[in-house]
Every structure is written in structure tokens, then in C-alpha cells.
Amino acid sequence: MKDTLLIKNASILPMTEAGWIETGYLLIEGNRIREVGSGSYHGKADTEIDAAGKVVMPGLVNTHGHAAMTLLRGYADDLPLMEWLETKCWPVEDRMTADDIYWGSQLAILEMIKTGTTCFTDMYFFMDRVAQAVEETGIRAVLGRGMIGFPPKGEQALRESEQFVRTWNGAANGRVTVTLAPHAPYTCPPDYVKQVAELSAELNVPIQTHLSETKGEVERCLAEHGCTPIRLMEQVGLFERPTLAAHCVHVTDEDIEIMARYDVKVAHNPDSNLKLGSGVAPVLKMLDKGLTVGLGTDGAASNNNLDMFEEMRQAAMIHKGVQYDPVAVSAYQALQMATVNGAKAVFLEDGHGTLQQGAPADLILIDYNRPYYYPRHNLMAHLVYAGQSGDVTDVIVDGRVLMRDRQMLTMDEQRIYHEVENVCKRLFA
Numbered sequence: 001m002k003d004t005l006l007i008k009n010a011s012i013l014p015m016t017e018a019g020w021i022e023t024g025y026l027l028i029e030g031n032r033i034r035e036v037g038s039g040s041y042h043g044k045a046d047t048e049i050d051a052a053g054k055v056v057m058p059g060l061v062n063t064h065g066h067a068a069m070t071l072l073r074g075y076a077d078d079l080p081l082m083e084w085l086e087t088k089c090w091p092v093e094d095r096m097t098a099d100d101i102y103w104g105s106q107l108a109i110l111e112m113i114k115t116g117t118t119c120f121t122d123m124y125f126f127m128d129r130v131a132q133a134v135e136e137t138g139i140r141a142v143l144g145r146g147m148i149g150f151p152p153k154g155e156q157a158l159r160e161s162e163q164f165v166r167t168w169n170g171a172a173n174g175r176v177t178v179t180l181a182p183h184a185p186y187t188c189p190p191d192y193v194k195q196v197a198e199l200s201a202e203l204n205v206p207i208q209t210h211l212s213e214t215k216g217e218v219e220r221c222l223a224e225h226g227c228t229p230i231r232l233m234e235q236v237g238l239f240e241r242p243t244l245a246a247h248c249v250h251v252t253d254e255d256i257e258i259m260a261r262y263d264v265k266v267a268h269n270p271d272s273n274l275k276l277g278s279g280v281a282p283v284l285k286m287l288d289k290g291l292t293v294g295l296g297t298d299g300a301a302s303n304n305n306l307d308m309f310e311e312m313r314q315a316a317m318i319h320k321g322v323q324y325d326p327v328a329v330s331a332y333q334a335l336q337m338a339t340v341n342g343a344k345a346v347f348l349e350d351g352h353g354t355l356q357q358g359a360p361a362d363l364i365l366i367d368y369n370r371p372y373y374y375p376r377h378n379l380m381a382h383l384v385y386a387g388q389s390g391d392v393t394d395v396i397v398d399g400r401v402l403m404r405d406r407q408m409l410t411m412d413e414q415r416i417y418h419e420v421e422n423v424c425k426r427l428f429a
């Protein structure tokens, strides 16, 4: 018999349809949800959490980021993408060691758990150490070794990626899954992308990449290849493989048609796109065409936090503003992007991002006794338009409690701050 954990007297947001349970219970058995219901549970459980005055909802899924970029938080702000990457981020990244990445990732995971994220997506390097941090801390993650496709590093990135897939895909009881991660069309020439697509088929893993992030990227692609980055990726066969594309800010109607045809998933990063001055992705058109859109923070250096509550609110606000359409992206749709659709976008198995029988037990508790959650008209609207990540009190991933009453159970907070400060003394000396 597996251990059972009962969460009782809670308001429950199952995310299987628009709506919620005013007062109910959720029973976890092992790492799965066994039962969700309204009222009281009439059985026994090994452990109980009285969640009176709290909301239980699926853990948030961050569909795009570079965890260890926490080390660069606040180091270089207010610059456009290419200048920011070439003059600031990349020179520092060239100095980063495997240990630096480990501590930067620990800091990111600490922040993500505290703000209600139970699964994150990462594209970076020294990925064995990121996976190690995931294994140790208990969070779930979709990881990929970022590949820049120019010689001589391009070949090495392919070999490292393959090794990383073989070592880590499905590790930590399935909490770690692996993708290939060609960085972008402007850093990976077409022939290289072809090789990546072939390797992804051979290893049977999906792809994550950055696409059409800035106007400049699209203009350069048109000049060099005579087509948009989306069209180029289609031509080289990338979309024959399951693909998650981050940003997609500057996509044409035809691009969106192509993406729909291949079921390309989108990681929408509204804060990062605003901060880097990249623009606002045409998410309404994407939703109209049936694309799966998830939300992401991107790295902490372009955000500057990893708070998915902010991304939800931003996603629910910004499209209304730029489209002059108050109906655009409802609270429920923003919640879908942050949970069930985000889970689909990062290729997690069905059930992820929902609270229902058989789904993996990845969920969060939120203190609902706050001034801005009264009166109790609409729980979904409250979470998206008034909600704050600081109200997250408990986090459970794969059936294991990682944060209980705001206490971290798998991480040493003070040690992480100390190590990160030490790392940065050297990195920025």
C-alpha cells in the first residue's frame, strides 16, 4: 500500500473545465491523485492537511527559461536582445563553471517553488548539474542542452546533448525529461538544424528552441534565407519533430498556419518580450488557430523574476490592451496556459496540469484569506487579476511535499544565498 495524503476543507480549482469546488478534498496516493470531491472525505489517510481558507490548484508549469541566469539578474538591464546577449550575457556565460550553474539553478528552483511552479523548462549548459539540482530538490523539469550550431562548439553540443538524453531522460522517477535545444535560427545554420532534427528522431525526444523573437531576427532571416524563421524551420524539417517554440512574437498569419499544421507548441513569455522591447506575440490568433500556448518567464536576466503569477496576469492583461479587446484572454484561459496547456506544451503526459483522478500529484496550496480575495465572487478571476505568488503556502510535486507552510523541506535557503554570492564575486570580479 502506498502512503496517502488527504487535503481537506479546501477550495479546489481542478482545471478540467472552467469552474471550481467551493469546499472539498483531494486524496493523494503515492505520486498520483486518487480522488477529488466536494464536501468531506469519509475515509482514513496516513497524513492530513487541513486546508481551510486555502485554494488547491495544479502546480504552475513554466514553459521557457534559463534557470542559472538568476546569476545575471540585475546585471544588465534596459538593452535590446542582441546587444544584451552579445555584450553582456555571453561573455559572462563563457566564464561560468559547472558549479556556478548548479548554484544558479538552485536559486532558480528555490524561487520557483516558493512562487508555485512545480515544473520548469530549461535550456542552458552544464545540464548534468541542472538535472542534479532537479533530482535533489524534488521539482519536475524539462531540460535541454542549449546548442549553438557554429564550429567547433556545434559538434560538441550535439554530442553533449545525446549523452545528456541517454543519461537523464526519465530520471528521478520521471521528473526529469529531456529535449534537444537548438538555440535559434540565427545561431544554428539550416544544415545544423537538420542534424538536430535527425538526432531528435533517433533519440525519440522533442525539440525546444527560440523562434521569431525580434523584428530584427525576422528581417535578417528574410535577407539571408528569403523566408521567415518559421518557414525556414519548416523547410529544414524541424517541425517533423514535436517542437516547442519560445516567443513567436513576430509571426505572420502564414507562419501561424504552418505552426498549426505541425502542432508547434508555443511558450509565450510576455514579461521578457516587454522588457527586451521585443513586442507582443499575437496570442489571440494562435489560440484562434488552435495552437497550444503555455507561459514562460524566460531567464531571470530578462524578466527579472521567475514568478508565474505575474506572467498569468500579464497574459490576461496585455492582449486586451493591444487588441482593444476586453474579452481577449480570460482569467480561465490564462490559468490554462499556466497549467494544463503549459504541461501539453512541454510534452508532459496527459493529466499533468489538472487535478483529477490518476493525474500526477503536482499541486499548490494558496492562502485565500487575504483582503484582495474578498468578496468571493470568482476564484479564477481572483487568482489571475488579484493573485500574488507570495500567497503560495504549500507545494507538492510527484506526491512529495517540497514546501509546507512556507518552509522549504528539500532546500537550504541560506546556503543557496551564500553560495550564489560567492559564485558572483568571482564571475563579476
Ligand SMILES: N[C@@H](CCSC[C@H]1O[C@@H](n2cnc3c(=O)[nH]cnc32)[C@H](O)[C@@H]1O)C(=O)O
Pocket: 066, 081, 085, 089, 090, 093, 123, 124, 125, 145, 146, 147, 148, 153, 157, 183, 184, 210, 213, 272, 298, 299, 302
Ligand atoms: N552558450 C552555450 C549554449 C546556449 S544556452 C541558451 C542561451 O540562450 C540565451 N538566452 C537567454 N534568453 C534568451 C532569449 O530571450 N533569446 C535568445 N537567447 C536567450 C542565454 O543567454 C544562453 O546563452 C554554450 O554553447 O555553452
Ligand SMILES: [Zn+2]
Pocket: 064, 065, 066, 210, 246, 298, 299
Ligand atoms: Zn530564452
